[in-house]
Amino acid sequence: MGVLRGAEWSGRIFTGEWVPGGGGPPGRAVEPATGDVLALFGLASEWDALDAAERAARAQRDWAATPAFERAAVLSRAAALFAEHAAEIDDWIVRESGSTRFKAGIETAAAAAECAEAAALATAPHGELLHSPAPRVSVRRRVPAGVVSVISPFNFPLILAVRSVAPALALGNGVLLKPDPRTAVCGGVVIARIFEEAGLPPGALQLLPGGVEVGSALIDAPQVRVVSFTGSTAAGRVIGERAARTFTRAHLELGGNSALVVLGDVDVAAAASCGAFGNFIHSGQVCMAIGRHLVHESIYEEYVELLGRKAEALRVGDGYREDVQLGPIIDDRQLDHVRDLVERSTASGARLVAGGAHEGLFHRPTVLADCTSRTPAYAEEVFGPVACVRPFSDAEEAVALAADSEFGLSLGVLSGDLAAATALADRIPSGQVHINDQTFNDDANAPFGGVGASGNARVGGPRANAEAFSETQWWTLRATAPRYPF
Known part of the structure; x- marks a missing residue:
């Protein structure tokens, strides 16, 4: 049985379980080559998104407290599941996004590689010992950002979502995923099902296909601290401006020429x-x-x-x-x-x-x-x-x-x-x-992103991913509390 066949995802969103969305009648996954409807998927409403942000914040606290090696194990299982179900996922990428077999194979292999890299990220060193003029232990460390919204595009729907979803989860964040409605199955349902099967705790990842109002809610929700967006430069400017109102970090991977x-x-x-x-x-x-x-x-x-x-x-x-x-x-x-x-x-x-x-x-x-x-x-x-x-x-x-x-x-x-x-x-x-190569290159362990109107994001590799999806914290420890001249 495949990762999609037999699951109750048709016409539903994912909140930790598959439930009807409040965004109206289900969306249709359409095959560009033929115009055929391949499946139905759930559409979220603005209120679904806001509820999901609250749910993710609760789930995130427990997920962040999960030992790093257990988080790594979930990511490793996800990598293995992407490889195990590659043929089925390839079919969906080919049909729903208009891909060739060659391009679909690039995506599924990259998704597995991104999860494997993220598994290593979960247990990588996450701080350093600092010298201090005071008698104390002084540490710079990285802690989860909290809730991360991932808004992904249609063109490489699987990999352009997974490359943010996987490291964000590995670092102990909760994730809200809004795929492009044109590729909501291969860029959304597939990911939710893989992580569901990999044993990710309910609520740590939620799938919310929808329109502009859903995307806006996933930026505005007070629990969201990072937005990772891949798409057009015009849309990226709007998202960056909106995120700045709440001091939410926006990682924008935008257009190119x-x-x-x-x-x-x-x-x-x-x-x-x-x-x-x-x-x-x-x-x-x-x-x-x-x-x-x-x-x-x-x-x-x-x-x-x-x-x-x-x-x-x-x-x-x-x-x-x-x-x-x-x-x-x-x-x-x-x-x-x-x-x-x-x-x-x-x-x-x-x-x-x-x-x-x-x-x-x-x-x-x-x-x-x-x-x-x-x-x-x-x-x-x-x-x-x-x-x-x-x-x-x-x-x-x-x-x-x-x-x-x-x-x-x-x-x-x-x-x-x-x-x-x-x-x-x-x-x-x-x-x-x-x-001595063309411009289309992407390695799971290498930083990816542009400058100028191509955005400000860097994801890929342990350093860029840690900077994108965690916060830097200064932490000190004394054996006893000092007495001050107050």
Whole structure:
């Protein structure tokens, strides 16, 4: 029996048990490739969210008092369950989020890795002994923040939720999870069921799919001390402002328009392979996706031609029923956004090298050459399968072009000269830098996040996770109370 089959989750939210939500009729999990309804899930109301915050605060006290090795054991069991049920979870990711099998496999493997890392975090050193001028023991230590709200997106629904949920739980917090309603099962129900089966105490994790009013309640609730949000820059600004009213820490992982800088001394075929993968993975619906291909003028036309050939050769279709490299765009609204950017870009002078067409939600991988700063698809985050290519003449111009963006999430630099590539990368603001690789990279033990309009979050790895989901406390101990001159 699978982790979802046989459980009473259909049409319900999770509060420690599966109960009807107060947000109206159940939501529908829709398969983008076919339009079929796969399942029903519960919708929470604003009052459900506020009640959940109170419940989580109560459960959190006991969970934080649970010995660290017992918390680690729950996270280890969750990691094993993700691996055990990977095939079933992959199916849900493929069907509900429009993924390919390859991309779904990345998510389930990453979810298991995140839980394994979190298990180690639970028992990692959590303080240090300080020198003190007084006769006392002085310690800097980290303590749980309290209740953490996780608001996650549709594109990588499992991993972008788990990478906050798992370390927050490991450190002794209670967690309220609001997945994107478009992927509420693979980005929400799956996680709740895994931790339920792993033995997490009731109330420590709660699942609350819903609309804007639910998200607002999960920020405003007085018990919530940290909000971890992954999504658009526009939404992140609103969430950051709202959280600041109650001095709630907001970890914001936002949009991107990442640059791949291709110097003139590369293997052009390998560079085009990096460019195609980093741009078209999951139909470009990735914050780390390459938004701008900056290519040295000496190899520019060859790179454009090879990238166009790769785009034309990629198979687009239903990842559940076909062997494809790209699945559908998530919904009509996102498709219209991609179409509009392509149409306005070609109208403004960009050269259409490949793609540009769509059939239903299936948009062909598209290559636009001769882009400028005024090309809409070059200047904005597309979140779709569109590659914008632009030439540069020297390193100074490459740096200026790559740095000319409000975003700063991920950067790739391809070159046969590692010293030159490193020197160039050091001059471009970015939360992540990949020398001789494309921009789509994520390791469970590495800090992830951006700068500028790409946000202020860092999650991943013991140090970043501890800083994100705990508080620093100064703690002292004397053998006896001193006498003061009062």
